[in-house]
Amino acid sequence: MLGFGLNPVHLAVLAFILFSPVCLGIRSFPGRDVAGGDYGYEGFFRFAEAPDYRNGEECPAKGHKGYVSSCDPSLVHVAMTLDSEYLRGSIAAVHSILRHSSCPENVFFHFIAAEFDPASPRVLTQLVRSTFPSLNFKVYIFREDTVINLISSSIRSALENPLNYARNYLGDILDPCVERVIYIDSDLVVVDDIRKLWNITLTESRVIGAPEYCHAVFEKYFTDEFWSDPDLPRVFDSRKPCYFNTGVMVMDLVRWREGNYRRKIENWMELQRRRRIYELGSLPPFLLVFAGNVEAIDHRWNQHGLGGDNVKGSCRPLHPGPVSLLHWSGKGKPWSRLDARKPCPVDHLWEPYDLYKPHRNHRLNHQQMLLSASSSTLVGYSNYFI
Template sequence: MVHFRLHAGVLFFTVVVLFPLLCSGIRSIPSREGNSGAVEVLNEYRFAEAPEYRNGRECPVLTTNGRLVSSCDPSLVHIAMTLDSEYLRGSIAAVHSVLKHASCPESIFFHFIAAEFDPASPRVLSQLVRSTFPSLNFKVYIFREDTVINLISSSIRQALENPLNYARNYLGDMLDLCVDRVIYLDSDVVVVDDIHKLWTTKLSGARVIGAPEYCHTNLTKYFTDVFWSDPAMSGTFTSARKKPCYFNTGVMVMDLVRWREGNYRGRIEKWMEVQRKSRIYELGSLPPFLLVFAGDVEAMDHRWNQHGLGGDNVRGTCRPLHPGPVSLLHWSGKGKPWVRLDAKRPCKVDHLWEPYDLYIRNNIGYHYSRNDHHHSS
């Protein structure tokens, strides 16, 4: 069993709620894998209100406008996540885990990216977040799916074609210009360490993103023969400044100033356009990131992305934890812990996600109490 330590500085806190910024959006695509399931979740579950966590004396004093915390406060830790009905349970658990283990939880600002035509509207999703975390600092942005819908190619799994998977490409455009750095997290993670440690990752030189790298992974399997047989395309990796290594885009530290200045959105879109014409990869939003950044990523400790816990993209079979310390658990792959737990077919690692789950299933009489979770003081 893996044991996690709570940071000694974690305290109960009250944060000010920011009403969501609702930008214009456009159509979504139907999913063969679970929009009906998302509606069922919203109908059958409700969230328990999370405990409140407060900053300690060592935490910075926040800049406020009345009672609202400004997203431009330079002392804030910024986290971006997508927000949709199908993965809402995972998103709430992820937020809960971040707050529970943070040394200065009041100094965290969440940027949620939602699709306008999700079965649950962005306004409804925002209200659910607010009712679960009444004093959370956050904004909700509506992702304009028309920006990317015509660039998306079919993938090995329908869920990977969801336009919201590509929202991370547009954070530099959507977030306030005063936000110059952000941590991007997928919705199927839990953080079991102080997020401030990840936030302070130094991006050396002109590097734009930081992520754990896996240099033993064979990149050949991520791209088709069409790609490898074309010297101009495959040369993208052979001409890299250092050996290109695989990295998972579900956990990244991003320098948004360098991202905007370097037009990295455009660089990623260029490869997506090539994919539409030549079919150079089979997965969804990951390969364009590999093509643009592999060989130029700030390597972070592997403890910050224990990924693959959801199994492979076809069967979603159980996988154990990798050896070594753990700061973040990531259920990438087909299997999600809340689905397997509800089906009473959990993997062992799914029980590590369960303490952060704030859903209540009314029809089985489960009730969450604040006393169910223990906090350091």
């Protein structure tokens, strides 16, 4: 069933995911379910507790036993957003990284949660902790009014979510001692050791690294209003711009902060509010600032577009070549299609990392959950205000 519609190459990828020795560390399988919380909708999030992934002897020693500081130099830093709508995808992404990491205890997650998420950042923190009891992570509250007045309408309403723009503020949000981070979207899974991506060198003072796609028609990401202007296209005069997907980026936060790149992106967003120079949400400002000056990372680290186009969410196959990261960018999300019993063939590659357990007759009073979350000690819970 899992291989339905997949060619031999894709079956090999699935076999690698399911049956390969995915981690050099030590794992145990508790085998019990952990209840999540009612997050304000009709649904009830309930996740199985993930296996306890542990380091092998070859891993670098952490600076502290027990509590792990985000300033520990042995850590691999991963940043992603955390919200009730995409929580199932976020949990699967974290699970995939831990499962394939050679040193899972040395991965530190930075989660950015919206201030007014229906589940509240405290409940989301509780859910992550109950699903991954030994995970090293910190949750930051992102105030939506930081960016709400800069966001313009897009071709799809989901692209207007303020959390889509949180990546612009990582240099401000994360602790100053965090000098490098891998930013990932919540609709992907990693099927390789994340340390390989972490160790990529950003040459010639480049600020970000990402897979580039120079065969894409770059002009389509901007409107005729942009290209017909006598001055605006000149931003690309000194570089050869290529499309890259901002859902997977290695970011040098020292260079980011020094270059005030947050402000450079905001300047383009302010112009967009006045003149409508693009249609596609948070991506074009990144292209305007960085396209043509990106460290080109192997395409295996972002097999993107698996969610289909941004309107219909049609099925798409894997791209040719090796795979280290599968990304369901686009409208169609694998959990939604699987639940609807209308999955695309590639959605079965996401399924092994899904820890969601549908509620049967189990219900938890919302207010009891909120009280429990607010009264418990939540390690790594921070506020972020501009």
